[in-house]
Amino acid sequence: MKTPQQLSTPLIWGLALLSASPALSTDMYLPAMPGIAADLNTTTPMVQLTLSAFMAGMAIGQLIIGPISDQLGRKGLLVGGAAAALIASVLCAVAPSISVLILARVLQGLGGGACVVIARAIVPDLARGKKAAQAFALLMIIQGVAPVLAPLFGGVLVEYVGWRGIFWALALINVVQLGVVVFGIRESQPVEERSAAGLRGMLANYAFVLGNRQFLAYTLTLAFAFGALFSYISASPFVIQTQMGLSVGMFSIIFGVNACGLILGGMLNRRLLQRVHAHIVMRTVLLSLVVLGAFLLVEVLFIQWTPLFLLLLFLLMSHIPMIMANATALGTEVVRERAGSGSAILGFTQFSMAAVVSPLVGLGSDKALTMALMMTLCACCALGFAYLAGRKGLPTMA
Numbered sequence: 001m002k003t004p005q006q007l008s009t010p011l012i013w014g015l016a017l018l019s020a021s022p023a024l025s026t027d028m029y030l031p032a033m034p035g036i037a038a039d040l041n042t043t044t045p046m047v048q049l050t051l052s053a054f055m056a057g058m059a060i061g062q063l064i065i066g067p068i069s070d071q072l073g074r075k076g077l078l079v080g081g082a083a084a085a086l087i088a089s090v091l092c093a094v095a096p097s098i099s100v101l102i103l104a105r106v107l108q109g110l111g112g113g114a115c116v117v118i119a120r121a122i123v124p125d126l127a128r129g130k131k132a133a134q135a136f137a138l139l140m141i142i143q144g145v146a147p148v149l150a151p152l153f154g155g156v157l158v159e160y161v162g163w164r165g166i167f168w169a170l171a172l173i174n175v176v177q178l179g180v181v182v183f184g185i186r187e188s189q190p191v192e193e194r195s196a197a198g199l200r201g202m203l204a205n206y207a208f209v210l211g212n213r214q215f216l217a218y219t220l221t222l223a224f225a226f227g228a229l230f231s232y233i234s235a236s237p238f239v240i241q242t243q244m245g246l247s248v249g250m251f252s253i254i255f256g257v258n259a260c261g262l263i264l265g266g267m268l269n270r271r272l273l274q275r276v277h278a279h280i281v282m283r284t285v286l287l288s289l290v291v292l293g294a295f296l297l298v299e300v301l302f303i304q305w306t307p308l309f310l311l312l313l314f315l316l317m318s319h320i321p322m323i324m325a326n327a328t329a330l331g332t333e334v335v336r337e338r339a340g341s342g343s344a345i346l347g348f349t350q351f352s353m354a355a356v357v358s359p360l361v362g363l364g365s366d367k368a369l370t371m372a373l374m375m376t377l378c379a380c381c382a383l384g385f386a387y388l389a390g391r392k393g394l395p396t397m398a
Helices: 009-019 021-027 030-039 044-072 075-094 098-126 129-143 145-184 198-210 213-243 248-273 278-303 306-334 336-361 367-391
Strands: none
Touching: 009 098, 009 129, 009 145, 021 044, 021 098, 021 145, 030 044, 030 145, 044 075, 044 098, 044 198, 044 336, 075 098, 075 145, 098 129, 098 306, 098 336, 129 248, 129 306, 145 248, 198 213, 198 336, 213 248, 213 278, 213 306, 213 336, 213 367, 248 278, 248 306, 278 306, 278 367, 306 336, 306 367, 336 367
């Protein structure tokens, strides 16, 4: 009999690589979008649809694969998801038309969604309480590297190998992901802990997690924290380049520095979790996030001094991983019997929030003000749901 797999640092690195699929599959090819439109003789909106297709695949993949993994186990579905992502990347690289590229991106999203949802479910399979929270914190630190490197890597690649070369590079990354799954990850869910198979079993899994009000509160805390992050991601190019008049190069530097803030926040979170309960850390950080959001509004309305604005953005970004990691750990902890289904709901809600926030941030002529308002509103909502989650009692984090 094989020794049960431990949630070791190398395993967490492997899970982080799988969880980085969204950032790698979106940020890397963004600089190549104009080239795709020209090469495939299509319009900009059609090329932008490739991004929407990937996000749709991600959301659907998580909703379907999450509960199925509670029924059939993690390993086989994880292998299938990584293989599907690899096949999709190759199809994207050789796509003869925009319609084929869009369909391939849907498949790429489905495969990436399977990797993300199962990687997140494996953590509560192998660890509980404080150890699981620290694992999610480390996941956030490692994942924070992807948004820093992906656009820079993609920008360099597109100059030398074009947009098809970027998808070949993604295929190479998918090969590494598949290798990690096949050789580095064992089945984490014992047969005796699996739920009933079939559609009825899937619906029962969702009924179980959605019937847990504390889980829903943590899910919405995570979603609104992600909404604050996506408000920044969606609006920052227009705010920093158009309103502030800074160059594309300066925007890339600022974006990279703020992404480093995400990493630093994750590192601080791991330290804090050694002494403080994850819920208390999250609630305290959310209070600070609301205060910083209020300061950002004051700066945008009355001060309008660029260095202060950028400093506040950095501080805001450094708070996000401490909220997201702990909300994920706490949410999966309270429904750990159905971790795959819980992970699916967490991921689907996250991406749905991103889809809602993006167009809202685009409203109005003053994008800095809209961004500050949306970030502050999301922070307030996240704090409110964190308070509701705490009223049910704090999950055991031994």
